Amino acid sequence: MQSLTAADFDAIAARHPHLLQPSFWSRFTAPIILASAILYLVFCSWLFSVGTVMSSANWGIAGSYLAEWVSYEERPTIAIRDDGTMKVDFPRFDPIGPNPNPDWLQAKRETVTRTITTPATTAQPDAAPASSFSFMAPADPTSATAATAASTQTVTEDVLTHALVQMNPEASIEIAPPSVTVVHGDETLSISLGADSVKAGSALPTWATQRAPGEKIVLSFGFSGWAEVRSDAVIVHKRYLGWAGFFFDIDSPFFGKSWSQIASLLWSGERLDPAQSNLSLAIDNILYNPSWQHLDVWTKLFQTIVMAFVGTLFAMIVAFPLSFIAARNITQNRPINQLTKRFFDFLRSVDMLIWALFFTRAFGPGPLAGISAIFFTDTGTLGKLYAEALENIDDKQREGVKSVGAPPMAVQRFGVLPQVLPVFASQALYFWESNTRSATIIGAVGAGGIGLKLWEAMRTHTNWENVAYMVLLLLIVVFIFDAISNALRSRLIGKRGH
């Protein structure tokens, strides 16, 4: 073999330039396709006006929604009255529980006797509050102004005059009406509260926002939460990592107890509810936990699994005989082959969504609709794949069985089935696994399963932790099924696939 020197090569190149010049198309295929893809995406972003949607999107909310997947908030409202006293209120279902006394909220408590105006007298809204700070015993006989008009009454109550909310070690909000001092790292912002307006003492730092002068100021502390300063209240959202009340809700007698306390209660404690043992009470409390609804979530998840399982299994059972009719080499009758194949195409092309919507009307919302939708779609898909697998079989085996005079059924059983059965089963397994995912989606249109529950949890925009819980369960189920189906498939067809 002769070797080509550089000079020879150049000489050849000079003589036959077209040999070494690739065609225009083969040179520029990649850039042309890339450019047209980019042009198309630009067109799409114009069509869907991606720019305006993205810029009008509330990305701040996105962060807080994402944070809610793995965290919860305690939300005290510190109401500030006209006289400068304050009252701390937690919402009724706040995860902090029924008797809140958090150590991050330090307050100076005072007992005050004061006259409040009942709402009935609206004639003089600016009536003097006439509060008298009393540092003495609450029942001061001299202040018993029993002779006042029916519209006012005197009460003695515990109020706060000064509160310090520690958001995180570096940030705190100090509320001493009429001023609020916020410390955030080494920055300090003082806010003064007017009768109907909120004014910052200095220019607002980046972590504080105010939409218009005088309106509420929103303070953001990153993951530790955020707070709203209004003229009549400070609303604190203090965020914690974790899922609140995952096992026991605040209504449960086990709420707020440590694991060892719960264990000793279960083992040898007094009955909390005379009607049942502590163990059954605990199980009951967990299953019917009102904010997590464990039993309902598990039932719905199980429905989704059942939908995929039954739908795929029935589809396999029906597609199996039909595919023998559709296969050209098994049933030698072209019109019947074509008819069966078009029937498969029809089942497949009427989307799973359409079947799901129809069967939701026919059977009512629930897993039966989902099963039917998966069954109809997958009969088409599996039938098509099975027919293709049958048409690709090795004919020698079949002819061998036929040549010894076996009846037609025996030819199929011993000549065809051993070749295709592993492929059939493996495809059914693959669809079982992928249908677990599809079943979630069609569930959202009412065809049963966890889809609808997920969709409802998302629609409120407040239950992201429940969404996270269900997604986690779904991911676990999908991964387990993926593993089972992969293991079974590689046993069925050997390690040759992929």
Next chain:
Amino acid sequence: MRTSLSHAPLGERGAQIEAHWQVLARSRRFYTILSLGILFVALSGSLWFANDSNSGKFFDRLPHVFDFVEDLVPRDATEIWRAMFNLPSPYYDGSLKYEYVEGRHYVTESLYIPEYFYKMAETLNIALASTIIGFFFGAILSFLAARNMVKSPWLRGPVRRFMEVLRAFPEVVLAGFFLAILSLGPIPAMIAVSIHTIGALGKLFFEVIENADMRPDEGLKAVGASWIERVWFAIVPQVMPNFVSYFLLRLEINVRASTIIGAVGGGGIGEQLRLSISRGHEAKTLAIVLLLLITIIAVDQFSAWLRRKLVGDQAFQAVV
């Protein structure tokens, strides 16, 4: 299949083998029956559970299953065409049911795109754009996940796990989450479908790359090519036909997926279909179903034709 051959008596060795074979056959039969039994029990349990937790019971509803067909019969057959092409209906009585004209999208003074064609195009665009995005990112990730391109398991492993999570993450949650941030429109659907596509295509792609012939790669390595040059000149030309074939396969799937996502709030034809079925507008429903059927068949046929051209019959081998 009994044979009528007369048996010669077996020798000692033969009898041993026969006994062993019988034991094997018996245990095999036992396992077959056992697994069929388990399957049967699981199936009947599942069916009972599904029926029990459904809002209508199977046998109560069975006589009424085809009631919805009655709801699907329009006043006359041409109504379907009017609904599809936004032509005024003779039955128009002010109700939404026979209101077809409203949905026209005027391009010029007199030329308009019928509403459902417009919505169908929107769904197709969602599917195509998200398949392109998924193809692009899936291809990049797949080269980082392939064993023959990246030696370090510390990069390969996380990339693979990441793609698995993208693939398994329910699309409906992605759509719902972005719907909450971006408000209604096709973009949440596009993001949801894209993310799923990245994971799904990435997995198929890295399996193709791992089966690629490594000799061109070695040649390039010998002359000192960088990693990107090796990928671009040695691997990409080999795998491109398969990549494009999977791209087309995914496009078929994504047309369906974006219809479904549309039905749960992502806009497009899916939403129209859900609305018209739930409102009982039979002519509109049939028009949409017909349009969807034609589109899906057309997309499937087109992609099958192109795939056959690209990779030949190999594209139609069973995916196992």
